[in-house]
Structures are given as structure tokens and as C-alpha cells.
Amino acid sequence: xxxxxxxxxxxYMASAEKVGKSTSCVFCIGDDxxxxxxxxxxxRGIYNFIILNLFPYTSGHLMVAPYxxxxxxxxxxxxQTAEMMDLAKRAIDALTTVYHPEGFNMGMNLGHVAGAGVRxxxxxxxxxxxxxxxxxxxxxxxxxxxxEEVTTTYSxxxxxx
Numbered sequence: 001x002x003x004x005x006x007x008x009x010x011x012y013m014a015s016a017e018k019v020g021k022s023t024s025c026v027f028c029i030g031d032d033x034x035x036x037x038x039x040x041x042x043x044r045g046i047y048n049f050i051i052l053n054l055f056p057y058t059s060g061h062l063m064v065a066p067y068x069x070x071x072x073x074x075x076x077x078x079x080q081t082a083e084m085m086d087l088a089k090r091a092i093d094a095l096t097t098v099y100h101p102e103g104f105n106m107g108m109n110l111g112h113v114a115g116a117g118v119r120x121x122x123x124x125x126x127x128x129x130x131x132x133x134x135x136x137x138x139x140x141x142x143x144x145x146x147x148e149e150v151t152t153t154y155s156x157x158x159x160x161x
Contacts, residue, residue, distance in 0.1 A: 065123035094160035101128030
């Protein structure tokens, strides 16, 4: 049997245990933008913000989340959801300019059985896609190969706002 080492994935696996025990929410970022770069917050709107996924499916995988700690989109105001969609549109424009993807996946995972990693603070995923980005590594090896570090992705996208 061959082994492919991906030690960076340990951070993700270890964080899953911490998230279950933690009382803090990764999406409750507060009003102070001083830690935006450290938290990977790319842009702040009025009701929502754009943040990179620390454990992305592809380079440029980001999320739009409301400042309000809401477990479901049903509980959000019309202003919050309208701005969320507007920010998603702007994110797609920025990702298109920077990465030239061939398509996008957008969606929400609401609830544990739907795959929500953070169940109590809903958010919208925007994932750029390319032909062939689901190759044998992903399908048989259950391993993603990303061409750049998330801090580089942050710098590239932050410059678009």
C-alpha cells in the first residue's frame, strides 16, 4: 500500500473536536477589523461578511456569513439575505477575475445531517470549480491538492475589495 502524507489535514481533524467543545463561534467575528487578516475576513458588508474557508475544497473557497448568530436562513431578515446574495455575486466576480474558474458551486448546509460543520451560524459557500478538479486524489485518496496556501488566496482576493 502506498501512503500519501497530508499533515496539514490534522489541523482540520483536530479542530472538529475543539468546535464541538468550544463555546465560541468562528463566524462571530465582532465589529473590530483588526484581526480580519488573521481570521481571513476578505470583506465586511453591512449585515454580512466574506471569509475564506480555512479548510477549502479548492483555492478561493469562501463563505458569506451574517454578523448575527443565526442557525437558519429562515431566521434572517430580507436585508440580510439580499446583501448575502449581493456579496456572493461580488465574490463570484472577484474569483472569476483572479482565478478564471469554469464554474461555481454555491450552497448552504443547514443542520448536521446536511453536512453543516458549523451548525449554529448559517453561511453560504461559494466554491470555484474547474474541469478535472475532482481527480483520482479526491475520489480514491480522499485528499485535496491545493496549488496555493490560504494566506496567498487571502492576499489575492483581498486586493479585489
